[in-house]
Amino acid sequence: MNIIFKEELHMTIQWFPGHMAKARREVSEKLKFVDIVFELIDARLPLSSRNPMLDQIVQQKPRLILLNKSDLADPNQTNLWVNYFREQGHHVLALTAKDDKSVKQIVPASKKVLADKIARDKERGLKPRAIRAMVLGIPNVGKSTLLNHLAGKKIASTGNRPGVTKGQQWLRFGSQLELLDTPGILWPKFEDPSVGKKLALTGAIKDDLLHLDDLALYLLEVFCRFYPEQLKERYKLTEDNLFMELPELLLLISEKRGFKDDYERASEMLILELRQGKLGRFTLDRYEEQSD
Secondary structure, three states: OEEEEEOOOOEEEEEOOHHHHHHHHHHHHHHHHOOEEEEEEEOOOOOOOOOOOHHHHHOOOOEEEEEEOOOOOOHHHHHHHHHHHHHOOOEEEEOOOOOHHHHOOHHHHHHHHOHHHHHHHHHOOOOOOOEEEEEEOOOOOOHHHHHHHHHOOOOOOOOOOOOOOOOOEEEEEOOOEEEEEOOOOOOOOOOOHHHHHHHHHOOOOOHHHOOHHHHHHHHHHHHHHHOHHHHHHHHOOOOHHHHOOHHHHHHHHHHHOOOOOOHHHHHHHHHHHHHOOOOOOOOOOOHHHOOO
8 A cells, every 4th residue: 555645845755565464574574584684775875775674684694785776876876875875884885787897797796794703614624505595675676677687588477567577486597696585675664754855756665655856856856956967958058047946947857858748748758858868867865964
C-alpha cells in the first residue's frame, strides 16, 4: 500500500509496501547463511540511498559498501564520499554495475574484508569455498543490473520501476562467489523532505508519489547552485537566467522547449533528461553539507 501526504509547505512521503516489511524479516533470518553483506548505494545519493534500518539488521556482519552508478555521479564528490566511509571504518568500492572492470573488483575487495575469517578457516584446515554474500539496497539502486552483469546473462528481473526484483534466490557466479538476491528495502518514512525528493529524482521511489513540478523546481535549485554550466549548456540559458525565481526559470525552459506555459510537461521533460544523463554527472548528497 502506498501512503502519501501532500501539504503545501512540507511533503512527507511514505512508501513501505507490505512485501518490503516481509523482505526485512527474511533478510534478518537469512543473515546467518552469508559471510558478508554488500550494501549497494547510489553514488549520487551516498547518504539518502542508505537504509537507516540496515545497521540494526546487519549488526556485526562484515560489510562492503558498493557506491554504484559512479559513472553518473560527480567524480570529485564520489572521491570525498569514499574517504568519508573509510574514515567511518567501512570498506568501500566505487563502481558501475554495467562495467566489467568495475564488477571484477568485488571479489578481491570481499577477500580483503574477510581476510581474518579466511585465515582462520585455513588454520583449521577447512577447504576454501565460494564467498557467500547478500546484496542489500533500496529499490532501483542497481541490484539486478549488478547480478546480471556478474552472471553474464539475465537472471534478475530488472526495470526502472522501483520494487520489481522478484523474491529471494541464491545465485552462483563462478567458483568464488555465491549471492543471495533480496528485494530492495526502503524505510517507512523520510523525516527530511529533501531525502524524498532526491530519491524520487533518481527513480528510487515512484513518480506518482510526488508533484512533478515540486521535483523539477528542486532539480533546478540544485543545478543552479552546483552545476550551473551544465544547466546553461543544456537549455541555452544565460548567466542572468540562473538568478531568476525558480518557477520563472522553469517557465522559461518550458517556453524554450515549445511547451509554452505547460509546467507539468516541462517538469516531466527535465526529470527524464536528468535520468537519461543529458544534464551530465551530478551528486545530490553533497559531502560538504553532511552533518556527521
